Amino acid sequence: MSRPVVAGVDGSPESLAAAEWAAREAVRRDLPLHLVHAFDRGPDRTPSAAADAVRRHLGRGILRRAEDRIARTCPTARLTDEQVEGPTAVALSHAAQNAELLVLGSRGLSGFTGFLVGSVAQSLVARATLPVVLVEAGERSEDEHLADEDGNPSLLTPYRDVVLGIDVRDPCDAVVEFAFETARLRGATLHAVHAWDNSSAVALGPGAPGIGEGPRREEEWRGFLTAVLRNWRDKYPGVEVAETVVKGRAGPRLVRAAAGAGLLVVGRRVRETRLGPHTGPVTNTVIHHARCPVAAVAHD
Missing domain, CATH: 3.40.50.12370 (Rossmann fold)
Known part of the structure; x- marks a missing residue:
């Protein structure tokens, strides 16, 4: 089974740009693309079926928006997706443990802005044993090419x-x-x-x-x-x-x-x-x- 390219998505512009970049890279490598959305109850929240249902509904919408965007910009990508629960960095790291590479938005994951100590992106760069690619908001397919x-x-x-x-x-x-x-x-x-x-x-x-x-x-x-x-x-x-x-x-x-x-x-x-x-x-x-x-x- 092919090792996928995994992209973490949270609905931010950075993560959507990262998902598009991951889709193009997956096509270049002839690999599937796996989108992952992580949600975390937080350490002080009591498990609630109703609250979890809301989180999963919101997560499904985030994944659908990313999939729709990829379908428009990179229609040949082979897409799968999942939602995972837990601290975001840990959950994404676990979801990507059998991946070829992990692609993230360079800012915006889980509300963090920039690479502050403890941010999801920096934590994943520090912890992951696979290549991690960081992509800024606004990155487009034509940005990979020289200007005409x-x-x-x-x-x-x-x-x-x-x-x-x-x-x-x-x-x-x-x-x-x-x-x-x-x-x-x-x-x-x-x-x-x-x-x-x-x-x-x-x-x-x-x-x-x-x-x-x-x-x-x-x-x-x-x-x-x-x-x-x-x-x-x-x-x-x-x-x-x-x-x-x-x-x-x-x-x-x-x-x-x-x-x-x-x-x-x-x-x-x-x-x-x-x-x-x-x-x-x-x-x-x-x-x-x-x-x-x-x-x-x-x-x-």
Whole structure:
């Protein structure tokens, strides 16, 4: 059985845009799309059959609006849906545990506005073990494509770049493969970006040459990036690859590199802190500031 693309919907403009994005991605991947609406009684509410019936009725309306919108904009998507009960982040995470990826509105889930600590979207990015894609309100299918010669939105132009944020000191196959596969499905250019600063270092082993100083350093990093991507270029010969090495903090540099991109892909190391799951500084920066959809891919 195919692993679906799962989209969480709550009726907000962000979640509807996310559902549309998920539908297009499901069609590109030849996968079914599963819409999920989660409702939560809250910790202090006594179970009530009447109240639950109202919640389910409202949830059914939310799902129907999303389905109607997808039927108009992406009629070839294979749709299923369900309602789940419980704390929203936990319920959506459970519903997506066998999914290929989870797609969410970047704001608006369960009334939250923005990525505040404890918000549903950020909690899911921090906890999920599958790729999570965040989509802003207003994202349309033509936004995935370059503008036409007159600067107008178009569905007939090539796809915008898929930007991959990669740390060549510790590259993760799952993150790189997700980016290459996404670019392949779109026929898009993959733009791999590695950011470095003067504190960056690479452990090459005893007796191995170190990173150069001054002007040599950037060229050294460029060589590492090319080496890391070489096998992936061979595996995906049809994907055009652009490589950029830039000095500076990774988060802001990736936000800048993704201006005008169709998707930004970053890795998120699965880790726990004393305060619970943590997204990491780079992922945290891009999900706050990138203006295109962001895919956070979990890895060990």
